[in-house]
Amino acid sequence: MFTSIAGKTVIVTGASKGIGRGIAKVFGRAGANVALVSRDEGAASSAVKEITDSGAKAEWFGADVADWDSVKDMVARVAASFGHVDILCANAGIFPQKKIVDMEPSDWDHVLSTNLKSTFLCVKACIPCFEEAGQGRVVVTSSITGPITGFPGWAHYGASKSGQLGFLKTAAMELVKYNTTINAVMPGNILTEGLQDLGQSFIDTMAASIPLRRLGSVEDIGNAALFFATNEAAYITGQQIVIDGGQILPESIDAIAAID
Ligand code: NAP
Numbered sequence: 146m147f148t149s150i151a152g153k154t155v156i157v158t159g160a161s162k163g164i165g166r167g168i169a170k171v172f173g174r175a176g177a178n179v180a181l182v183s184r185d186e187g188a189a190s191s192a193v194k195e196i197t198d199s200g201a202k203a204e205w206f207g208a209d210v211a212d213w214d215s216v217k218d219m220v221a222r223v224a225a226s227f228g229h230v231d232i233l234c235a236n237a238g239i240f241p242q243k244k245i246v247d248m249e250p251s252d253w254d255h256v257l258s259t260n261l262k263s264t265f266l267c268v269k270a271c272i273p274c275f276e277e278a279g280q281g282r283v284v285v286t287s288s289i290t291g292p293i294t295g296f297p298g299w300a301h302y303g304a305s306k307s308g309q310l311g312f313l314k315t316a317a318m319e320l321v322k323y324n325t326t327i328n329a330v331m332p333g334n335i336l337t338e339g340l341q342d343l344g345q346s347f348i349d350t351m352a353a354s355i356p357l358r359r360l361g362s363v364e365d366i367g368n369a370a371l372f373f374a375t376n377e378a379a380y381i382t383g384q385q386i387v388i389d390g391g392q393i394l395p396e397s398i399d400a401i402a403a404i405d
Pocket of ligand 1 (some may be wrong): 151158159160161162163164182183184185186208209210211236237238239240259286287288290331332333334335336337338339387
């Protein structure tokens, strides 16, 4: 068994839905105090209820992760409410699709600010808390898209997800001073509310291209994030783990067909 993280405080950005909500649930189930961060309280309130109903402490904190003042204020409010901040899951992200030929510089800036600059801002804002606690943990949600694969319309998104891993390497070295590790999860196709809206035939087509023949669940990502937060993962820093059901492995469509 892994050491308990009960009583630790985790900030999960982008926790109102999708992967962030899954991470928040997994940490809540493990007994952590969960600070759920998003801009809109609407969807977040049912996520908070789901966690508090399971017996854990959870609260919503509104913030725009791309804005420094907003992030600083959010971390201060979490620390005031729970007394300490021990773990940051920098997960919030957006993935609008636009091909380069149609992409405006403002589209690029918006995606890079929300996905990449936010990672830097959230880590920076949490450093004083980790210093005070004497240790800390950061888990970044990157993606296979960018660092490993490409998808038309996601040049800006892919750049932001690769950028997070670039940030991670140096951050891992600088955070040693605060007894803090930083690692990344790299999800493949995960069954979120947004993806479900695309319909069953889309989901079936995607699943057929994955060796394990199913999309990932949000808990699949939450479980990996939880591992990085445990004491047993204390000697792992600056690393990333792909969680994709083997999606990046096949050389071609023929390789998938050859499984059967
Ligand atoms: P999602 O379902 O669309 O949820 C995004 C979350 O981020 C929401 O809670 C949203 O709440 C929040 N958010 C967006 N912009 C924000 C901002 N500026 N400030 C604060 N919160 C913000 O997304 P998802 O699919 O779960 O993706 C979550 C992360 O996983 C992203 O980093 C994404 O790149 C990564 N990922 C997802 C997949 C996948 O298959 N879904 C695959 C690989 C990687 P508000 O809009 O209310 O702020």
